[in-house]
Amino acid sequence: MPPWTIAALAPDRVELTVEYSRFYVGTHATVHGGVLPMLFDLVFGMAIYGAALPFSRTARMEVNYRRRVPIDTQLTAHGRISRTDGRKTEVTAELRHEDGSVLADSVGLLIAGAPSVDTQHPAELVETHCRVDGQPDTEDRSHLAAPVERRR
Numbered sequence: 001m002p003p004w005t006i007a008a009l010a011p012d013r014v015e016l017t018v019e020y021s022r023f024y025v026g027t028h029a030t031v032h033g034g035v036l037p038m039l040f041d042l043v044f045g046m047a048i049y050g051a052a053l054p055f056s057r058t059a060r061m062e063v064n065y066r067r068r069v070p071i072d073t074q075l076t077a078h079g080r081i082s083r084t085d086g087r088k089t090e091v092t093a094e095l096r097h098e099d100g101s102v103l104a105d106s107v108g109l110l111i112a113g114a115p116s117v118d119t120q121h122p123a124e125l126v127e128t129h130c131r132v133d134g135q136p137d138t139e140d141r142s143h144l145a146a147p148v149e150r151r152r
Contacts, residue, residue: 004039004077006046014046016077018095024071031069036095037061040106043079043093048110051081056089056110063106067097074098087112 003024008015018039026032041058048056069075079093089112094105 004042007076009046009050011051012080014043014050014079016043016046018075018077019073020069020071020075022071028068029071031071033065036065036069036104037063037106039077039095040079040093040104040108043077043106044091044108044110047079047081047091047093048089053081053084053089054087054112056087056112058108059111060109061106062108063104065104067101067103069095069103070097075103082107 003020004016004018006014007017016039020031020035024031024035026034040061040063044058044061045056048054075098076096077093078096079091082090082092084090089110091108091110092106093108095103097103
């Protein structure tokens with residue numbers, strides 16, 4: 001199971017509760033810094049989905065590490081759409097400690113796909129590829145992990 005749960009998903013915001021275990025530890029018993037961009041990218045995508053905007057890809061992401069992120073502590077990630085301009089959407093996100101302090105924040109630029117290329121709405125992708133009810137996804141996707149031939 002991923003270390004987050006969806007707490008709110010609305011057109012104007014997304015909120016997740018997050019608790020990283022020892023499997024995400026970096027140095028000093030804190031979360032490895034490379035894990036946070038993955039969380040923020042997820043929040044960006046969920047903000048796009050919640051606002052019913054077209055499927056988009058992250059073009060740029062800036063992460064500001066404010067404080068060490070502790071393991072085994074309930075945290076909250078928030079995200080929202082800052083602005084849109086044609087196919088471009090700017091999304092902001094932050095990760096907060098249970099005491100309210102900001103541990104990290106991020107700004108991302110997401111670009112919607114060309115209408116002729118990306119025709120499937122994010123809701124269709126979520127419904128066919130993810131489960132948001134807390135239960136593991138049991139769909140067989142073994143055909144997607146075909147062995148790769150090595151060139152010599």
